[in-house]
Amino acid sequence: MIWRRKNKRAKDRPSPDELVPPEGVTLMLPIAGVGVRLAAQITDILLTGIGAACLVILLSVLNLTDPQSMVAIASLLFFLIRVPYYIAAELAWNGQTLGKRMMKIKVVSHDGGPLTAHALVLRNLMKEAEIFLPGTLLLTLDAASPVASLTSLFWVMLCLAIPLMNRYRRRLGDLMAGTHVIHLPVPVLLSDLAGEKQRVNVDRRKFIFLSHQLDHYGAFELQTLETLLRGQSTPPSAGAAQQREATIEAIVEKIRNKIGYADPVPREDRLSFLKTFYKAQREHLEQRQLFGDRREDKHYAKSSEEA
Incomplete structure (x- = not known):
């Protein structure tokens, strides 16, 4: 019975790589090991x-x-x-020294809150008592003592x-200051959606959009459409498949x-229509930006005319 209770407590404990900030959204931040901290x-x-x-x-x-x-002067x-x-x-680099920046690690608050100046000062002053002062004594004292x-x-x-x-690999200064050291998350850029190959058959119809049709939308709408298209890569649940299909149909219409696109879009070509429109819209906006015309959203043209 005691063994089961201990196992249950160990299972319920959160992973040391989980950090829960006050907002309540769990972040996965790997704990920095002793080796990388020593480096x-x-x-x-x-x-x-x-x-x-x-x-x-x-x-x-x-x-x-x-x-x-x-x-003595050197010491x-x-x-x-x-x-x-x-x-x-x-203090200047929010929990990083030059060594930590090179090793891609940083100090964070153990409870997920903001990193305070008091915590940083305390943990670094404790480093003197933990390491440097005893180390200096070891180097200076001789066999007579x-x-x-x-x-x-x-x-x-x-x-x-x-x-x-x-x-959490916390040293004594971290325990007193309420901090621990993590690996910085590596940012991973998603692939360019416009450069991805269309997963459609080569015999399907091609959609052509004219310049005046692409003037109706801006970067904000393009980003919203990109988010929708990226979500299509994950298979939907049984109940969400019909909802996703209805959403795609509503957006296509x-x-x-x-944009005044007269031809109807068959059900099997709706996703291809959105991908082709996304690619054409992106190329159109990038071309306009080269000439100094930056279009933020669909209200840009109206606000420019009023100005």
Whole structure:
């Protein structure tokens, strides 16, 4: 009984890749793994380290420092560059540093709400306590103080293990700030509907539209028609097939009446009629745009005459 209850709870849990914003529409945003986050972190460390090294070289060229204090000055400069860099970059780029931008990841609010400045500042300040301060102690302490070295090593290992122990790969700073890191969704452009091959027989009649017939519609109506045609690729349910057929018939008749297309369109050629009209309308609008005449919608001509 207990085993069944545990399985039911695990099954009911949402996927870690699901993010529900306040609007209630579930977004599928893959959680960024430890490897890609480590790569982004190394990139940011290299960038800030190069900046600190350049300042150290400049100070040595100007004879403003001596070799004995070079390491201490370099560590201080690295700290002074690193802390503002992480905070300012994520504030400016909405949860991304240069390393995160290169790795295509970003910080988001764990509850799906807006990403606040408080959360970004807190998670980056915690990074100092999680990684950089113990790491600096490991590099600077020697064998004479093994207890401090082992304590720092244990703390670093614990902080590195925390992301591996939760589903959202959240480090300690993320847990305190209420954030986690995701992969940016890859935008996929749909294929050009005008360039797709018509799935009609070659012996079907061809529809020809004249220029004055294509002047009745603009880009808005063209986009609406494209949305309708893209929906035809999905098979309808049993009850929706008749509704879809009635919609197509109504649109065909409305276009025929609007543009003055006298010939009737057979039932089997209605979809071909709409696709041919879409392609011709698109080419017509693109040609007019080349000459500086941009037609937004079907009311464009009327508003131009009134002006």
